[in-house]
Amino acid sequence: MGRNQEQNQLQRDAQRTKILSSALGLFVSRGFAATRIVDIAAQAGVSSGLLYHYFRSKDDLLAALLAESLPKMDAAARGLEALEAPVADKIRLALRTLVRGIQENAETGKHHLLVALVSASKALPDPAREIIERHARGPYRVMERLFATGQQEGTVRDGDPRDMAMLFWALVKGLSIHHAVHGDALGAPDPDFILPLFLK
Known part of the structure; x- marks a missing residue:
């Protein structure tokens, strides 16, 4: 070229x-x-x-935005799971990386907010719905498996791994949306403050 x-x-x-x-x-x-x-x-x-x-259309724009964020998050979660490391280290790495990404990229929170808004819509265009259905639940399943394995290793707190995965992502997405709305005005928690919710 x-x-x-x-x-x-x-x-x-x-x-x-x-x-x-x-x-x-x-x-x-x-x-x-x-x-x-x-x-x-x-x-x-x-x-x-x-x-x-x-x-070609507003629907295409929405699908492109979702395709920029959800498949990457899905792939990153699977990559994390595949790492040769103890589960506790994977969870620390995930949380620290995610929180740093929220703080360093102003659009991260907007992407999370967009996914939340359009996922609740009953009038979602088919291409956007397909991307959400294909990729949105993958990271939850990965964290559920990691928490279950970590409990077997003795490093993850007791509890339903599925509930823990939901809590993990609810915290991450909540922080992300909070940052999108308020920026740095109200600060952000240290990831190490959150880790005891999941790790012994």
Whole structure:
């Protein structure tokens, strides 16, 4: 690929990222149904025609946003499970990595908020629903298996591993959404403060 082609591709990638970021912000602040393509284009500083060059519809934009976050989280959870390490170390690593990601990336919380909002919708477009159904529960199952194994190892507290997985992700997503709404104004807990909820 020549230099001009590389520059053009970089510009296209940057434009696509800007459109997705604008859509994400509007979907979580106004709601998916209330957001129009023209609103997203205006927020991104592009024409509606140019936006349609990247995405055929608002449904496609939503699916692209979900495809950016949920499969990555699913894959990261499976990667964590596959690590050759004691379960307690995996849980520490997961929590510290997730909390750091929330604090360092302002859009992380918006992605969690978007998933929560659209998952509760009965009018979710089919492509978006398929992504949620395929990937949203994977990380819960991974943590459930890790907690069960950790209990066998004697490092994880007693309790129903499924309930513990739900609590783990409820805490992470709650912190993420909290950060999306309030930023750093109210601070963030140290992951080591949360770990005793799960580890002995």
